[in-house]
Amino acid sequence: xKHILMLSGIPAFLVLVIGVIxxxxxSRKTDNVFRLDDxxxxxxxxxxxxxxxxGSWAGEGLGGHVEETWNTPSxxxxxxxxxxxxxxxxxxxxxxxxxxxxxxxxxxxKHFNPDFSAWEEKADFVSFPLVKIEEEAAxxxxxxxxxxxxxxxxxxxxxxxxxxxxEETLSFRRVR
Numbered sequence: 001x002k003h004i005l006m007l008s009g010i011p012a013f014l015v016l017v018i019g020v021i022x023x024x025x026x027s028r029k030t031d032n033v034f035r036l037d038d039x040x041x042x043x044x045x046x047x048x049x050x051x052x053x054x055g056s057w058a059g060e061g062l063g064g065h066v067e068e069t070w071n072t073p074s075x076x077x078x079x080x081x082x083x084x085x086x087x088x089x090x091x092x093x094x095x096x097x098x099x100x101x102x103x104x105x106x107x108x109x110k111h112f113n114p115d116f117s118a119w120e121e122k123a124d125f126v127s128f129p130l131v132k133i134e135e136e137a138a139x140x141x142x143x144x145x146x147x148x149x150x151x152x153x154x155x156x157x158x159x160x161x162x163x164x165x166x167e168e169t170l171s172f173r174r175v176r
Contacts, residue, residue, distance in 0.1 A: 029142065030167035032156035034131040036141040042104040045133045047073040050098060050105070052136055053145065054078070057153050061170030064091060068155075068172060076100040082109075090114045097125075105130040107140050 029035045036042065054072040058065070064086035071079050080096035093112040098105060107128040111119035120126065128140035137146035144156040153172040158165050 029158055029165065030156070032169075033142060033144050033158050033167055034139045036129050036131045039129065042102065042130055043133055044103050045100075045105045045130055045138075047076055047078055047098060047100050047105065049133055050078060050138060052147060053080075053098075053153075055174055056176040057172035058175045059153075059170060059172035061155070062086075062092075062168055066170050066172065068153075070096075070098075101129075105133070105138070105140075107143060 027035050027037050051073050053070045056067070056069045058067045060066065062084050064084050067083045067085075069081050076099065078098040080094075080098070082092070082094035082096060083090060084092040091114065093114075093116065095110045095112070097108040099108065107130075109126045109128070110124075111126070113119070128143045130138065131141055132139040134146075137144070142158045144154075146154050148154045148171070151174040153174070155170040155172070157168045157170065159168050160166055
């Protein structure tokens with residue numbers, strides 16, 4: 001007589017098969033930020049799902065005062081800008097682009113020093129592919145943005161390199 005190993009009423013071989021074919025396209029880098037483990041399984045999304053981000057935001061983070069502004073979605077993109085002021089001096093500027101790419105979204109960033117010299121080479125930028133999207137939150141590989149109440153915004157960002165990373169929190173309030 002054959003015996004079938006059962007796990008909670010489900011044959012063990014079925015649990016094994018389901019476990020083998022289940023794809024987990026994400027894992028956590030930190031408490032609030034994910035990594036996209038399988039780029040072939042990026043979630044479907046359109047730029048219109050990020051319309052809630054449009055506007056001007058100001059707050060605290062990265063050891064200073066932060067400001068971020070996003071335009072409304074059009075042409076499959078949103079354009080944003082970011083400024084960090086530490087003490088009374090600007091420390092970092094960013095030009096940001098959120099773009100529909102391959103049926104999903106990608107957040108692209110180009111960094112600038114206070115004198116407006118670029119960190120990245122002319123044609124280069126830092127990219128954050130979408131990992132997961134919700135009604136008022138988007139999880140990109142290395143960056144999470146979510147509404148915080150009626151007029152608040154939280155951004156969780158990974159700083160550093162693999163092995164020596166930390167999560168930074170930027171807290172914003174809508175100013176326009």
